Amino acid sequence: MPTKVAYQAKINYIQILNEQGKLDEKLSRGGLKDNDVIRLYEMMSLCRHYDEIAFKLQRSGRMGTYPQNKGQEAIGAVALAAQPDDWLVPCYRENTALFLHGLPMEHILLHWMGDERGNQIPDGVNVTPISIPIGTHMLHAAGIAWAQKLQGNDTAVFTFFGDGATSEGDFHEAMNFATVLKVPAVFICQNNKWAISTPGSKQSAAETFAQKGLAYGAHTIQIDGNDIFAVYKAAKDARAKALKDGKPTLIETLTYRLGDHTTADDARRYRDNAEVEEWLDRDPLIRTRKYLESKGLWDDAKQEAFDEDAKAKVSQIVKNAEGIAKPTTNDIFDYTYETLPEDLKRQRDTMKTHSLGINPQQETLRSPTGAASRV
Numbered sequence: 001m002p003t004k005v006a007y008q009a010k011i012n013y014i015q016i017l018n019e020q021g022k023l024d025e026k027l028s029r030g031g032l033k034d035n036d037v038i039r040l041y042e043m044m045s046l047c048r049h050y051d052e053i054a055f056k057l058q059r060s061g062r063m064g065t066y067p068q069n070k071g072q073e074a075i076g077a078v079a080l081a082a083q084p085d086d087w088l089v090p091c092y093r094e095n096t097a098l099f100l101h102g103l104p105m106e107h108i109l110l111h112w113m114g115d116e117r118g119n120q121i122p123d124g125v126n127v128t129p130i131s132i133p134i135g136t137h138m139l140h141a142a143g144i145a146w147a148q149k150l151q152g153n154d155t156a157v158f159t160f161f162g163d164g165a166t167s168e169g170d171f172h173e174a175m176n177f178a179t180v181l182k183v184p185a186v187f188i189c190q191n192n193k194w195a196i197s198t199p200g201s202k203q204s205a206a207e208t209f210a211q212k213g214l215a216y217g218a219h220t221i222q223i224d225g226n227d228i229f230a231v232y233k234a235a236k237d238a239r240a241k242a243l244k245d246g247k248p249t250l251i252e253t254l255t256y257r258l259g260d261h262t263t264a265d266d267a268r269r270y271r272d273n274a275e276v277e278e279w280l281d282r283d284p285l286i287r288t289r290k291y292l293e294s295k296g297l298w299d300d301a302k303q304e305a306f307d308e309d310a311k312a313k314v315s316q317i318v319k320n321a322e323g324i325a326k327p328t329t330n331d332i333f334d335y336t337y338e339t340l341p342e343d344l345k346r347q348r349d350t351m352k353t354h355s356l357g358i359n360p361q362q363e364t365l366r367s368p369t370g371a372a373s374r375v
């Protein structure tokens with residue numbers, strides 16, 4: 001029997017703004033305009049300040065833990081490719097995109113300070129809370145996209161996750177669901193080369209993470225993830241395709257986390273400094289600034305003024321987050337059940353007395369000192 005090729009594919013890679021800040025004129029056509037680039041550069045730089053301050057807050061005991069976004073700020077360009085009604089369903093390294101899509105900057109700080117109100121997204125901001133369980137949110141993204149389709153909305157859903165997340169069952173289920181049901185979803189894998197201390201080479205034997213999308217019949221592309229022009233173009237094209245033919249795209253962005261995994265990690269213990277140095281040269285902020293300078297749109301004086309302003313902005317955001325009124329102790333009772341069970345009602349009503357959780361009528365349960373005894 002003659003053999004024939006059952007399936008063949010290739011995966012394109014794009015870079016539009018190179019490490020020296022030089023633009024590919026042809027590929028950039030119809031893409032980001034000067035004002036967009038300035039807006040993005042300013043948000044990326046503001047987020048760099050935000051990251052540094054969040055790190056210090058954690059070190060000084062004012063925040064539980066924090067995953068720095070440093071080095072991955074170019075992902076913010078997705079927000080410029082999105083329409084205001086589109087949904088962003090993030091992991092935890094997409095601060096720039098979330099803020100550009102309307103999430104107030106206090107929310108991420110509150111989340112990491114352990115305040116649930118960080119996850120109460122204001123009405124009209126189509127962003128879901130950041131997802132710490134790796135991969136679970138991709139299923140939510142597929143479901144939200146399905147709902148958009150059923151409701152006949154012209155709305156796309158962008159979901160973000162890391163290289164490590166592609167080893168989770170949830171990734172495969174979400175990709176399968178989204179492609180079979182033809183929902184308007186865009187899957188964005190931020191391949192930052194590491195999943196805590198697991199390198200990409202131990203995460204997957206595949207040459208690219210993008211090719212995982214082929215198995216599900218998705219469009220696939222790999223891009224320079226530190227290049228705002230490539231991120232914008234890939235996201236915009238994927239959005240158009242998802243809405244036109246209901247075919248999701250898996251975008252793999254090649255990027256690098258310049259900081260530790262989180263404040264609970266010390267990346268020096270498992271990765272080579274030479275690798276970090278190499279990626280410092282590909283920093284998306286430096287590259288974007290070089291581009292703006294080459295067009296006469298940015299200079300040292302502008303940077304200095306911007307940095308001053310950014311510091312003041314971030315310190316105001318910290319003040320707002322730390323200054324939020326303490327939640328009342330009733331909240332845990334009031335927002336968990338629709339109808340509070342009797343025993344919890346009793347706990348709520350007695351929690352400020354010595355008889356916590358115990359029916360105050362039952363005098364016999366009290367110890368002679370008046371403190372509540374354990375039952």
Ligand SMILES: Cc1ncc(C[n+]2csc(CCOP(=O)(O)OP(=O)(O)O)c2C)c(N)n1
Pocket residue numbers: 093132133134135161162163164165166192194195196261
């Ligand atoms: C379901 C689940 N398993 C394990 C963890 C612990 N964990 C937190 S982050 C992480 C690595 C994730 O790597 P990647 O998806 O590449 O994202 P990155 O942190 O590099 O942005 C792991 C294993 C978790 N949060 N959730």
Ligand SMILES: [Mg+2]
Pocket residue numbers: 162163164190191192193194195196
């Ligand atoms: Mg990773």
